[in-house]
């Protein structure tokens with residue numbers, strides 16, 4: 001590991017380089033590199049300034065506002081926050097089992113969200129690097145470039161995303177920031193017309209998802225050694241799992257495996273997450289660093305998200321995705337697949353599973369059911385956990401007898417991947433940047449590593465799939481030696 | 495009985511009617527927030543401002559009289575109303591994005607009706623308290639626009655006199671007439687009229703949030719002019735029948 005790169009000795013004597021992407025609401029991320037006079041890398045850190053104020057902001061609000069209120073945490077996966085909070089407030093009103101129709105509607109909604117988020121990430125944000133190469137002309141390395149050079153691939157991405165959004169709209173009334181989950185259920189049944197409307201393009205979506213898996217497989221295997229070793233780190237993995245070991249996104253127990261694929265814990269009731277996961281605070285980052293208690297502070301970090309889920313599950317319950325999973329797992333030689341770029345491959349396998357899962361649910365008669373709400377006895381604590389597109393998402397609330405939130409704790413997926421992203425970019429920095437003049441292409445490699453995790457800070461890159469960068473090379477006296485900028489059109493200048 | 499004109503259209507009125515009552519009965523919408531024909535006029539929000547023979551008046555308090563020439567739907571008046579609405583938004587803490595009243599809120603609906611895009615003034619972010627002490631009723635003062643409909647309903651219909659507005663300017667706030675100052679021991683009941691008249695999301699029945707899906711809420715398909723006329727015209731007519 002590159003942990004020595006976390007804290008440099010004598011940092012005051014080193015030059016500082018900052019990769020500072022301008023960000024919006026979800027948080028502001030930047031990378032700092034410290035280099036000595038020979039351009040040797042001495043310290044690498046990813047800083048994500050989370051909007052922690054949100055947890056305080058929630059306090060004092062009535063609990064029934066939560067599912068809609070928390071959607072404002074994120075413009076990309078509001079539905080994940082909506083459903084995690086929805087599950088937590090089910091507990092607050094004493095409901096632990098929804099009606100079949102309500103649960104299936106939530107699952108359908110969640111699959112729509114995963115599909116649109118995965119499609120957005122793969123086609124808009126990741127494909128330019130993968131299709132054109134990490135060093136390709138920066139001005140073309142964006143979704144506009146992809147649409148020009150590979151119009152068919154780009155358009156499929158756009159349409160898959162749109163389909164996911166249509167699923168969301170049919171259930172919540174809006175493509176983003178609608179309403180659906182209420183205490184103990186859902187607020188609207190799916191009409192037959194809405195269901196039939198979603199069936200129209202479904203076969204196309206399934207085919208595109210299959211093609212997307214084939215595409216990433218082909219790209220990855222075109223240069224297997226390079227892709228395998230790029231930003232390579234070994235880690236433990238965490239996620240939800242079905243009772244029977246199947247891949248699960250909406251509800252299940254917690255499973256963690258170590259770097260060799262051996263179980264650390266399994267089928268844990270997620271309401272006990274506090275016994276298995278702790279969060280560490282580090283002086284240099286606003287973001288917390290969660291770790292698996294049994295492995296300790298130093299080694300307990302883990303990865304979440306598509307790669308973790310595919311590594312963790314025993315099988316996938318839909319046939320096409322299961323075949324793709326088996327093919328993928330061969331990369332791991334009997335153990336987990338650790339390659340950071342394999343995240344992209346795993347993500348498309350999940351997208352395929354989403355398309356298959358949507359098909360199953362749309363043909364399930366329960367999906368049109370109108371019995372949507374159950375009631376229970378109020379409690380004062382609720383914990384909702386879900387597999388968001390980027391990984392396991394925890395929402396934990398306490399309320400008082402007046403129905404007002406008194407405590408809130410959220411662990412978002414990007415926080416769980418915090419240490420892993422730091423490790424990955426340290427590996428990249430040592431391998432490609434150490435001792436060299438920094439160029440845009442080299443710095444892009446750092447972003448390629450971060451982007452594989454699809455962290456929320458990539459929200460800033462929405463429009464063109466390009467993080468605006470601002471780099472200063474500063475010497476030990478604070479003198480700016482060099483300056484590199486890249487605007488959101490991908491143009492760089494010294 | 496007599497006749498006035500509103501924007502050139504002849505409108506009959508009954509003796510004793512205000513301009514807004516005559517207009518409502520004739521199917522002409524005049525934007526309003528603090529007016530509700532079930533209660534005595536209050537005349538505080540000024541959203542119903544019209545021009546009567548060239549003078550600006552509040553339509554909810556101004557009596558109709560023979561031959562008045564009233565201007566209502568003009569660019570100038572609508573611009574003034576838009577500005578008033580924007581001021582109401584910045585004076586409170588109105589976060590439509592997660593407000594449970596969204597889609598059913600008159601302030602929001604009037605904003606849409608007046609084609610308001612966003613306030614041109616800066617937000618005051620006043621500090622106001624939530625009172626969740628009552629088992630079934632939530633008072634979220636952040637959203638209060640001081641229309642005093644709850645004050646009037648409690649005093650004139652429920653006979654309880656539970657609410658009043660206190661403070662001035664930015665410290666304006668709704669107070670509860672109870673020993674603790676909280677709703678819990680005020681004697682307010684969920685069946686009180688005052689629990690159901692708030693045009694915004696300041697007085698709410700608990701645990702009802704988001705039960706109505708998007709698409710079925712009051713103002714999802716119909717504008718406030720339509721909703722308001724169909725609800726209020728019968729109330730006005732019933733007064734003189």
Ligand code: SF4
Nearest residue numbers: 638639641642644692
């Ligand atoms: S609480 Fe509602 S009804 Fe009462 S004054 Fe405020 S806005 Fe008007």
Ligand code: FES
Nearest residue numbers: 526528539540554
């Ligand atoms: S409606 Fe007339 S002043 Fe408010």
